[in-house]
Amino acid sequence: MTYLNETETSEFVMRLKTKSKAAFTDLYYNYSAALYGVTYKMVRDKDVAEELLQDTFIKIWMYLDSYNPIKGTLFTWMLNIARNTCKDYLRSKHYHNQMMSSGNGLEWIDYVNNPNLITYQDENKELYQLTQTLEEKYKEIIDHVYIYGYTQEEVSKTLKIPIGTVKTRCRTALKILRDLYDNPIYK
Amino acid sequence: MNLMEYINSGIIEDYCLGVLNPFEMQAVVLVAERYPQIKEAIDISESVLKKYAEDLDSDKEMDRRSEEILFRLLKKMKS
Numbered sequence: 001m002t003y004l005n006e007t008e009t010s011e012f013v014m015r016l017k018t019k020s021k022a023a024f025t026d027l028y029y030n031y032s033a034a035l036y037g038v039t040y041k042m043v044r045d046k047d048v049a050e051e052l053l054q055d056t057f058i059k060i061w062m063y064l065d066s067y068n069p070i071k072g073t074l075f076t077w078m079l080n081i082a083r084n085t086c087k088d089y090l091r092s093k094h095y096h097n098q099m100m101s102s103g104n105g106l107e108w109i110d111y112v113n114n115p116n117l118i119t120y121q122d123e124n125k126e127l128y129q130l131t132q133t134l135e136e137k138y139k140e141i142i143d144h145v146y147i148y149g150y151t152q153e154e155v156s157k158t159l160k161i162p163i164g165t166v167k168t169r170c171r172t173a174l175k176i177l178r179d180l181y182d183n184p185i186y187k
Numbered sequence: 188m189n190l191m192e193y194i195n196s197g198i199i200e201d202y203c204l205g206v207l208n209p210f211e212m213q214a215v216v217l218v219a220e221r222y223p224q225i226k227e228a229i230d231i232s233e234s235v236l237k238k239y240a241e242d243l244d245s246d247k248e249m250d251r252r253s254e255e256i257l258f259r260l261l262k263k264m265k266s
Contacts, residue, residue: 037243037249
C-alpha cells in the first residue's frame with residue numbers, strides 16, 4: 001500500500017489551498033473512492049451516493065482553507081463533511097417523502113439517531129475485502145465510530161460495552177487493519 | 188521522549204479515529220511536527236482507514252463511474 005509521507009502530505013495540503021483545478025483533480029482521485037464507500041454505506045443507494053459525493057467535494061473545496069491538522073487528519077476531516085452531508089440528506093423531507101412513497105418505511109433513517117439499528121446484512125459481497133477480515137466485535141466498533149461518527153460514549157451505551165473496552169477495541173481494530181494492509185496480498 | 192512508547196500507547200490510533208478532545212488533538216499535532224516518525228505513523232494509519240472506507244464500495248462502483256462524476260463535478264463548480 002502506498003501512502004503520502006510527511007513532506008508529501010504537507011505539500012499536498014498546501015497545493016490544495018491554491019485551489020487550482022489540477023489540485024482539485026488530485027484530491028478527487030485520491031479520496032473519491034473512500035468517500036464514496038462511506039457515503040454509499042450510509043445512504044445505500046448508488047444514485048443518491050453519487051449526488052451526495054459531489055456535494056461533499058464541493059463543500060470540501062469551499063471549506064478547505066479552514067482545514068487544520070488539529071481537527072484531525074485530512075481524510076478524517078473530509079470524512080466528517082461526507083457524513084454530515086449524508087445525515088442532512090437522511091433527515092431531509094425529500095428522503096422522508098421518497099421512503100414513504102416507495103413503501104420502504106422510515107427505518108433506514110433511524111440509524112442516524114439510533115446506532116443500535118446498524119446492521120451488517122448488506123455486506124455479504126465484501127467477503128474478499130478487508131472490511132470482512134476484521135472480527136465482528138472490532139468491525140462494529142470501527143463502523144459505529146469511524147464510519148457513522150458516533151462518539152465512543154454513545155457506542156458504549158448502545159452496544160452495552162464498557163467504555164474502556166470500546167476504546168481498547170477501537171485502537172486494536174486499527175492496529176489489526178494496519179497489519180492486514182501491510183500484508184502483500186492487500187497491496 | 189520515547190517514541191516507540193508513544194507510538195504504542197494508542198494515541199496515534201485515537202488521533203486518526205478522531206476520538207481525542209481538541210487539547211489532545213493539538214498535542215499530537217505538535218509531537219508529529221517535531222518527530223517525523225510520529226507523522227509517518229499517522230500517515231500510515233490514515234491510509235489504512237482510507238483503504239477500509241474504499242472497501243465499503245464492494246461493487247467497485249467508483250472504478251467505473253469516477254471519470255463521469257469528476258466531469259459533472261468540474262462542470263458544476265464552474266457554474
